[in-house]
Amino acid sequence: MAMELPHFRYYKDPVAAGVIKPSDAVCLCCERARGHIYVGPVYSVEDLSERLCPWCIADGRAAERFQASFIGYHALDEAGVAPSAIEEIDRRTPGYFTWQEATWVAHCGDACVFHGDASEQDVRDASVATRQQWMQDYELAEKDWQWATKGYKPAGDSAFYKFVCVHCQQVVLAWDLS
Known part of the structure; x- marks a missing residue:
């Protein structure tokens, strides 16, 4: 039975966007195969490409364990967005594919x-x-x-x-x- 994907407050549909895909891969963070894997951008000193499940992103475990970030947050900081929202996007929300570094808007x-x-x-x-x-x-x-x-x-x-x-x-x- 497939697990329901976690909800991301600031991301309408990461599956439709192509950053979360069905997969039998084992998550490097929780060491479980949950039926989906994150294939989007992640910034970390460790290679995490296609090695994190959406649940470890949503609850912040992946960011904490691997000092990972999923989005450039500088534009949000400059726009005066609350630090809690910036942290949610940077550390607990999937990124998106773009030509340059992705920027989240406010x-x-x-x-x-x-x-x-x-x-x-x-x-x-x-x-x-x-x-x-x-x-x-x-x-x-x-x-x-x-x-x-x-x-x-x-x-x-x-x-x-x-x-x-x-x-x-x-x-x-x-x-x-x-």
């Missing part, structure tokens, strides 16, 4: 929920507020938005990541280039 003074790669429709139909937030975050103009989104396809060279504010539900787009 809105309304809190970390946003990661929803995965933005769809073509997410980008095409981005609200004025979403576009303005993107331009502010990247210190760019409307013409840059037009350039960055032209021909956008998920997982492409111009990558957009969808986050949703936990308070006002505004979509905030993180951006990265190959």
